Every structure is written in structure tokens, then in C-alpha cells.
Amino acid sequence: MKLFNHYTSNMPTSGIQKIFELSQGIEGCIHLEVGQPDFRTPEHILDAIVQAGKDGFTKYTAAAGIPELRQAIAKKVTEKNGFSAEAKNVVVSPGAVCSIMSSLIALAEPGDEILIPDPAWPNYIMQAACVACKAVRYPLVPSHGFQIDFDSLERLVTPKTKIMIINAPGNPTGVVFSRETIERIVKFVKKHDLFLISDEVYEEIIFEGNHISTGLYNDDGRIVSIFGFSKTYAVPGLRLGYTVCEEKLADLIAKLQTPLVSCPTSVSQKACLAALEGPQQPVYDMLKVYRERRDVAIEILKNSGHYLYTPSGAFYILIDISGTGMNSDDFALTLLKEKKVAVAPGETFGNTTSSFVRVSFTTDIDKLIEGMEILCESITAGL
Ligand SMILES: Cc1ncc(COP(=O)(O)O)c(C=O)c1O
Known part of the structure; x- marks a missing residue:
């Protein structure tokens, strides 16, 4: 039989999707992996x-x-x-x-x-x-x-x-x-x-x-x-x-x-x-909330010694996990299974971030704080 298309059959799948799907069966999971606004549509x-x-x-x-x-x-x-x-x-x-x-x-x-x-x-x-x-x-x-x-x-x-x-x-x-x-x-x-x-x-x-x-x-x-x-x-x-x-x-x-x-x-x-x-106020309101979430995440990173940089836009931050000695896929999988926090593994975005994880500010602030604290403690402890 002839083969499937070489280019498409060999393309990688999304590591974010993998974590998202695995997290679905985990009760009480804190979702910091998804990249879509959590707000109700205006x-x-x-x-x-x-x-x-x-x-x-x-x-x-x-x-x-x-x-x-x-x-x-x-x-x-x-x-x-x-x-x-x-x-x-x-x-x-x-x-x-x-x-x-x-x-x-x-x-x-x-x-x-x-x-x-x-x-x-x-x-x-x-x-x-x-x-x-x-x-x-x-x-x-x-x-x-x-x-x-x-x-x-x-x-x-x-x-x-x-x-x-x-x-x-x-x-x-x-x-x-x-x-x-x-x-x-x-x-x-x-x-x-x-x-x-x-x-x-x-x-x-x-x-x-x-x-x-x-x-x-x-x-x-x-x-x-x-x-x-x-x-x-x-x-x-x-x-x-x-x-x-x-x-x-x-x-x-x-x-x-x-x-x-x-x-x-x-x-x-x-x-x-x-x-x-229509009115653009909802856009500005959402931006205000994203900013509050970003600032809180930065504060937690600074307090725990894991601060690297401040993102100036979008609703994501990359966090260095190289101190754990783990690659980001293993780290994200273990964090999900053992601590019930879902983050996106950096490897899915490229080699540069193979020892980073991505956190999205698309969860309410209490959950974000809880998830970020667990994440930072886990990095410090080597998970
Ligand atoms: C960088 C980037 N470009 C494009 C898109 C796709 O946006 P849309 O929902 O309009 O297809 C996304 C969605 O996550 C994205 O992160």
C-alpha cells in the first residue's frame, strides 16, 4: 500500500493538548495550561x-x-x-x-x-x-x-x-x-x-x-x-x-x-x-484582570526565587524548571499526577524552552495563586 503524506504524518502533536486531555479525569485539577480566555463573551x-x-x-x-x-x-x-x-x-x-x-x-x-x-x-x-x-x-x-x-x-x-x-x-x-x-x-x-x-x-x-x-x-x-x-x-x-x-x-x-x-x-x-x-469596555476590563493576574504571578515567582522576566503582553509566562534536572514533559506530567496542577510543557514550543513550562493567566486569581505556589514549591523541591 502507498504511504500517507510524509510531512503531515511525521508532524509533532501538541504537548498542551496531551496535558489538557490527561487533566480531564483529575478532580480538583488547577488548569494553568489552556490558552483561551476564561471570560464570558460580552x-x-x-x-x-x-x-x-x-x-x-x-x-x-x-x-x-x-x-x-x-x-x-x-x-x-x-x-x-x-x-x-x-x-x-x-x-x-x-x-x-x-x-x-x-x-x-x-x-x-x-x-x-x-x-x-x-x-x-x-x-x-x-x-x-x-x-x-x-x-x-x-x-x-x-x-x-x-x-x-x-x-x-x-x-x-x-x-x-x-x-x-x-x-x-x-x-x-x-x-x-x-x-x-x-x-x-x-x-x-x-x-x-x-x-x-x-x-x-x-x-x-x-x-x-x-x-x-x-x-x-x-x-x-x-x-x-x-x-x-x-x-x-x-x-x-x-x-x-x-x-x-x-x-x-x-x-x-x-x-x-x-x-x-x-x-x-x-x-x-x-x-x-x-x-x-459595539462598546470596547469589555476588552479593557479583561485586560485589567489579566494584568492583575500577571502581577500576582510575578510576585510569587520573585518571592520563591524563580523570577526570570516580566511578560509585557499576551496572557502567558515561561518559568524555568532546569533546577529540577527534569525535562518539561516529565515535569508537567508529574506535576499533574502528583500535585493536580496542569501546565504546558515548554518542549512543545521548541528546544529553547525544553526546560521551561508555560503558565496561562486564564484561570481566576485564587486558583492561579494556589497553582503558582504549588508549582514554585515543586520547582524548589525538585518536585
Ligand atoms: C500565537 C497564536 N496565533 C494564532 C492563534 C489562533 O487564533 P484563532 O483562535 O483566531 O485561530 C493562537 C491561539 O492560541 C495563538 O496563540
Whole structure:
């Protein structure tokens, strides 16, 4: 019999999913592993879901999304992200994950090399496998707050390098890039004639500094900006994200959505239009809570001697467990079984974080404090 696809059958599975599934049978488990907002979706968005359903808005839509949503997104990008976009530059997809996937299908050829951060959200590696490309990891340096090491990055470029992926605010690091860093990245991709896929789904979850969109520098069409609704509006299950890019590429991505997904979900588009046009206070309220949780986690780390850095954005922190002598998979598994605390093993994000675990600030503050204290005691005690 012929074999399954070599690239996809060999791609790694997510270590977060593994811990999450194992934790399901454990009563009283404290969940610090999942990366989705724990807040209830704001009422006006819920109302829009119901209204769309009642209005019969449950049919297929245009592949690139409904015109009024594309228009509203273009307005948001122009006003908030600060670079001018029109509806023709916007493609709406079922989740930012699909926005990235369809961008990769539009840009990558089999055998191309894609520069992916190490550590990074594990889906990028899987997506590179889906387009039969080689994932080349560039390091984010733990001792420098997980910023890019540009010298190492430079050495990784080959004639096959075609795309660089960046993610800020970052998962799992919480890193935020300064304007200088963004300008350096843009200079780098121009120098080597690469496309830049800029994953900005955590743009609204920022504690220090400002979010600088790479789209500000898209003067020759090589930058593809990816945004989402899941994190900003606590609607991960609505599955809606969007790509903003130069018109010809947007047309190609929209065309690709037909064989991939036909179109983004109709009801979700109405709900996300309500999210963009409605009150933004819920976004600021959630940010305030994430900040409180982050500050409490930092305090516990400082008090227990396990502090390394302060994440400036997103809702994650990486914690060094190298003192235990264990790798992160074994540590996370033992912590779950013996202490009933679920964390994400760093190995799943890349080699750089094989002796780190990731904690998400997506649990209420009491549980977060309890879980963080157990985690820190376990690191000190070598588990
Ligand atoms: C870095 C990053 N990009 C993209 C996504 C996907 O977001 P969406 O729910 O819009 O597909 C996630 C979700 O966890 C993420 O962490």
C-alpha cells in the first residue's frame, strides 16, 4: 500500500493538548495550561449571534467574508493599527489559524524554508508541514526577555528561505517588540527578499509599551498581517480571524478559501461585526484582570526565587524548571499526577524552552495563586 503524506504524518502533536486531555479525569485539577480566555463573551456579542440565527443568516457568504465586516475591519486597522487598509485588503477566515494557513498556501512552495521562532505556538510547525516546507527555528533568547537574536537569525538564511513568521505579543513568551525591533525585522526581510507573516492576535493584550503593527511598513506588499477575535473578545469558539495584506495577495487568499473552507462562518461574522462596532469596555476590563493576574504571578515567582522576566503582553509566562534536572514533559506530567496542577510543557514550543513550562493567566486569581505556589514549591523541591 502507498504511504500517507510524509510531512503531515511525521508532524509533532501538541504537548498542551496531551496535558489538557490527561487533566480531564483529575478532580480538583488547577488548569494553568489552556490558552483561551476564561471570560464570558460580552452580552452584545452573544445577542448578535442569536439575532443572526433568528434572521436566517445561516447560509454561505462570500469567500472573503461579508462586505460590511471587511469594511469595519479596514476601518479598525486604519484607525487602531495606524496603517491604511480598504475592504479589498481584508480576508476574513475561520480563525487566525486559518488566516495563517491560507497565507502559507498562497506563498509557500514545497521545499521552501520558513523561519519560525523558537519558542513558538506549535501550530506554525504543523502548518509548515502541511505545505511541505522546512521549519527553520530562530531563537528567542530567554536571558534577554525572549527577544530575537538577530545574529543567529542572519545565519539561518539560505537561498530556500521564503517566509519569516513573527508573533508579538508572543505565545508562549509574552514578548512585545519595540518599534526598533519591528524596523529591524522589516529591514531583515527586505534584505533577504522574504515575505513576513506577522501574527498579531494578542494585539489588545498588552501591559507595557505599545503594539506596533508591522503593516505600518508594508510599502512593497511583502508583509501579511494576521489578527483575530478569539483573544480580544473572548470568542475562541466563534472561529474568526482576518488577514490584511496587499490586494493581489488578498484576492489569492480569498480564492484559496473556496477549496479550504468555502467561507468564514456566517453567524460569527455578524457577531464579530457587533464586537468591532459595539462598546470596547469589555476588552479593557479583561485586560485589567489579566494584568492583575500577571502581577500576582510575578510576585510569587520573585518571592520563591524563580523570577526570570516580566511578560509585557499576551496572557502567558515561561518559568524555568532546569533546577529540577527534569525535562518539561516529565515535569508537567508529574506535576499533574502528583500535585493536580496542569501546565504546558515548554518542549512543545521548541528546544529553547525544553526546560521551561508555560503558565496561562486564564484561570481566576485564587486558583492561579494556589497553582503558582504549588508549582514554585515543586520547582524548589525538585518536585
Ligand atoms: C500565537 C497564536 N496565533 C494564532 C492563534 C489562533 O487564533 P484563532 O483562535 O483566531 O485561530 C493562537 C491561539 O492560541 C495563538 O496563540
